[in-house]
Amino acid sequence: MKVSLILAHPDPRSFNHAIAGRVRATLLATGHDVSSHDLCAEGFDPVMPVAEIPSAAVPPVAIRRQGDEIRAADGIVIVHPNWWGQPPAILTGWIDRVLRPGVAYRFREGDGGEGVPEGLLRARAALVFNTANTSASREADVFLDPLDKIWRNCVFGLCGVRTIHRRTFQIVVTSTPEQRRSWLDEVEATVRRSFPPGA
Amino acid sequence: MKVSLILAHPDPRSFNHAIAGRVRATLLATGHDVSSHDLCAEGFDPVMPVAEIPSAAVPPVAIRRQGDEIRAADGIVIVHPNWWGQPPAILTGWIDRVLRPGVAYRFREGDGGEGVPEGLLRARAALVFNTANTSASREADVFLDPLDKIWRNCVFGLCGVRTIHRRTFQIVVTSTPEQRRSWLDEVEATVRRSFPPGA
Numbered sequence: 001m002k003v004s005l006i007l008a009h010p011d012p013r014s015f016n017h018a019i020a021g022r023v024r025a026t027l028l029a030t031g032h033d034v035s036s037h038d039l040c041a042e043g044f045d046p047v048m049p050v051a052e053i054p055s056a057a058v059p060p061v062a063i064r065r066q067g068d069e070i071r072a073a074d075g076i077v078i079v080h081p082n083w084w085g086q087p088p089a090i091l092t093g094w095i096d097r098v099l100r101p102g103v104a105y106r107f108r109e110g111d112g113g114e115g116v117p118e119g120l121l122r123a124r125a126a127l128v129f130n131t132a133n134t135s136a137s138r139e140a141d142v143f144l145d146p147l148d149k150i151w152r153n154c155v156f157g158l159c160g161v162r163t164i165h166r167r168t169f170q171i172v173v174t175s176t177p178e179q180r181r182s183w184l185d186e187v188e189a190t191v192r193r194s195f196p197p198g199a
Numbered sequence: 200m201k202v203s204l205i206l207a208h209p210d211p212r213s214f215n216h217a218i219a220g221r222v223r224a225t226l227l228a229t230g231h232d233v234s235s236h237d238l239c240a241e242g243f244d245p246v247m248p249v250a251e252i253p254s255a256a257v258p259p260v261a262i263r264r265q266g267d268e269i270r271a272a273d274g275i276v277i278v279h280p281n282w283w284g285q286p287p288a289i290l291t292g293w294i295d296r297v298l299r300p301g302v303a304y305r306f307r308e309g310d311g312g313e314g315v316p317e318g319l320l321r322a323r324a325a326l327v328f329n330t331a332n333t334s335a336s337r338e339a340d341v342f343l344d345p346l347d348k349i350w351r352n353c354v355f356g357l358c359g360v361r362t363i364h365r366r367t368f369q370i371v372v373t374s375t376p377e378q379r380r381s382w383l384d385e386v387e388a389t390v391r392r393s394f395p396p397g398a
Contacts (some may be wrong), residue, residue, distance in 0.1 A: 050209040083294075084295070084348045086285050087290055087291075088247060089247065089288040090247075090292075092287070092288040093288030103258060138315070143352045146345035146346070147345070149284060149348075153284070153341060153342045155283055155284075174311055
């Protein structure tokens with residue numbers, strides 16, 4: 001399987017980097033092809049230029065290449081912290097610019113852009129690993145967990161990815177090394193289950 | 200009253216710009232002080248550098264100035280399109296970088312960062328004007344409107360702004376000039392009601 005791994009955290013020593021590292025190592029150990037992007041390390045520009053707004057626009061080659069990758073992926077793994085109920089801006093902008101019409105979804109013939117698009121991603125599953133310093137109950141009861149709706153309904157649902165597994169590791173700031181080791185083992189088990197060796 | 204107006208859309212000919220223009224004109228006509236930021240025109244950098252993550256970090260002066268403005272505001276108006284259930288990345292990054300600990304919220308003594316922060320914004324009301332090319336029913340029933348939760352619960356709720364009025368104008372792409380004129384009149388009426396002259 002071809003698996004795309006997208007990581008958004010500015011600190012290379014972050015637990016997000018540890019998660020992405022374990023995802024990548026597990027995928028390689030089980031014989032999959034991995035395309036990974038550490039958006040902060042790559043200096044991804046998240047600001048959508050006005051010229052890229054029209055459906056027929058042709059974005060720069062680096063954006064088109066990421067579009068080709070994500071469209072060809074059999075599996076997708078996203079890793080980022082929950083900041084204000086959203087991904088960090090660098091990943092919000094990756095969604096804005098890379099998941100374009102014609103790449104991730106398309107409007108049906110005769111639709112002026114206001115209708116229900118058809119998803120174009122072929123990935124059989126997407127995993128979303130998040131970190132947070134908010135408790136699960138506060139996220140669910142006070143904030144109503146917008147991030148879950150963003151990935152599940154707005155992004156992957158619209159783009160045609162039916163199986164979405166999301167896991168938030170919390171509370172990272174007060175976690176022990178043992179806790180984090182066990183979380184990384186859980187990451188590995190989830191990756192192996194979602195993308196079995198030889199699949 | 201001091202009112203902060205934050206606009207995020209890359210196209211100066213967009214309906215978002217028309218909304219922000221009407222907000223600004225109405226506020227000035229009713230005698231309020233307005234600080235406005237057209238984030239795209241100003242070239243705001245939405246990518247949070249690793250050095251700005253610690254609570255005690257001192258960000259660049261331009262970020263600190265925006266923090267001072269938003270903290271001093273008696274009213275806040277946000278204008279942007281709904282992209283994927285989120286603001287455009289440039290505004291997501293404005294939230295990440297400007298609404299810092301010590302500016303927009305603070306943790307209580309002895310809290311390691313995992314607790315419930317206290318809001319520091321003093322604005323009596325925030326208005327959020329959005330545009331969308333999705334119907335209200337599809338946004339509510341299929342996407343579960345994460346953007347509403349982001350502004351209401353995650354951002355303004357956490358930062359201490361109690362009164363939030365959000366209005367999405369939809370569907371913009373198929374709207375008539377008459378429809379858009381009537382929407383702009385509604386914007387003006389909402390601004391006058393929320394921030395009365397002489398208040």
